[in-house]
Amino acid sequence: MPPAIETRALRKTYPAPVAQRRARPSGGATSALNGRGEVLALGGLDLAIAPGEFFGLLGPNGAGKTTTIGILTTRVRATSGEASVAGADVATHGALVRRRIGVVPQRPNPDRGLSVLENLLFHGAYFGLARTHTAQRAQQLLEQLGISDKAAARVDDLSGGQQQRLMIARALLHEPDVVFLDEPTVGLDPQARLALWEILRTLHRDGRTIVMTTHYMEEADQLCGRLGIMDHGTLLASDTPAALKARAPGETIVHLQLDGDADGAGAACRALAGVSRVDVSGSDLRAYCRSGAESLPALLRTAEAHSRSVRNINLDKPSLETLFISLTGRRLD
Ligand SMILES: Nc1ncnc2c1ncn2[C@@H]1O[C@H](COP(=O)(O)OP(=O)(O)O)[C@@H](O)[C@H]1O
Ligand SMILES: [Mg+2]
Incomplete structure (x- = not known):
């Protein structure tokens, strides 16, 4: 089966914001700016996602997640490289791609002048669906999503979670093969998040291909069958x-x-038995240990031997968070 989504060496640079361009001669370049004063958002992304996968793009703010979704949904034009969705090239067959995908944007963008049901009818008309068919399907989706009692409500009278559900109903109305969701649970309370x-x-379970971005590790861990960890426009794992x-x-x-x-304590800790790796950043020292309980006394002694007092101690279990730290030297949040 051909992949539902495929990208090859996908690159995107944005012109630098004017304020940064002005600041450059005196202030020096920001890390995200390349030599030509552009922001490098994607640095050559290679992805292949199979039909039916629930794929998560996990990464901190600025990693390039929204840019990736933007290109795959034909809202952003890549600087170079190739991308196809449901077998169609996003650059040359945009209209075809748009018919096969549903998009739930990072911020709900319903038409606020229309009711909930009207939003869906309007969307159906945009896709050339028959009005009676759209009305039936809209009603069915609103029921499935638990907001059928809101059909006649104005969008502004919906909670954040209800607006997000309307965005999902709209994304599903034309029965897309692939659904994109960009940070769909940001701003939702815990209950609305679990419902989503x-x-x-x-x-x-219904067999759709789902691509979701998130910067919540737990969400990625719980929901996704496969994850891509992104940082600074590249896929790390x-x-x-x-x-x-x-x-x-x-x-x-x-x-x-x-x-x-x-630094000094870190170098000495690297030599300790049971310690496989030590990362040092300023006054932070992270030691990757076979057993935290076994290594802790020796780590504390070593710090003291280098004239350092310990202000705080944390023990982290292996998780997506610790993997992210080991890949980037930073926490994800
Ligand atoms: N329209 C834009 N103009 C200039 N820079 C942008 C634009 N959109 C995104 N960027 C920059 O591109 C990088 C990636 O952003 P984005 O794709 O939004 O990442 P994420 O969704 O992971 O937070 C960031 O450095 C961001 O500031
Ligand atoms: Mg984003």
Whole structure:
């Protein structure tokens, strides 16, 4: 079966914001700016997502998730490289792609002058669907999504979670093969978030290909069959959540916050038995250990021997978070 989504060496640069361009001669370049004063949002992305997958793009703000979704949904034009969705090239067959996809944007963008049902009827008309068919399908979707009592309501009278459900109903109205959701649970309260998770699981069980972006590790872990971890416009790792977690080095990460720079103590800790790796950043020291309990006393002694007091101690279990730290040296949030 051909992939539902495929990208090859996908690149996107944006012109730098005017304020940054002006600041450059004196202030120097921001890290995201390349030599030509452009923002590098995607640095050559290679992705292949099979039909029926629930794929998650996980990464911090600025990683390039929305840009990726933008290109795949034909809203953003790539600078170079290729991308196809449901077998159609996004650059040359945009209209075909748009008919086969449903998009739930990062911020709900319903037509606020229309009622809930009218929003769906309007969308159906845009896709050339017969009005009676659209009305039936809209009613059915509103029921499935638990907002059928809101059909006549104005959009402004809906809660954030209800607006998000309207966006999902709109995305599904024309029966797309592939559904894109860009950070769909941002701003939702915990209850609405769990309800949305159930909706997404149902969409997946129905056989649709789902591509979702998120910066919530737990969400990615719970929902997605496969994840791509992104940072600074590149894919750092891509696998099932279980395989990614198994790749996180060590059994435990002992995180010590010292009262001064951790370079000397870090170098000494690297030599300790049971410590597979040590990352140092300023006064933070992270030791990847076979056993946190076994290594902690030696790590504390080593810090003291380098004239450092320990301000704070954290023990982190292997998780997507610890994998992200090991890949980037930073926390995801
Ligand atoms: N329209 C734009 N103009 C200039 N820079 C942009 C634009 N959209 C995104 N960027 C930049 O591109 C990078 C990736 O952004 P984005 O794709 O929105 O990442 P994410 O969705 O992961 O937060 C960031 O550095 C962001 O500031
Ligand atoms: Mg985004």
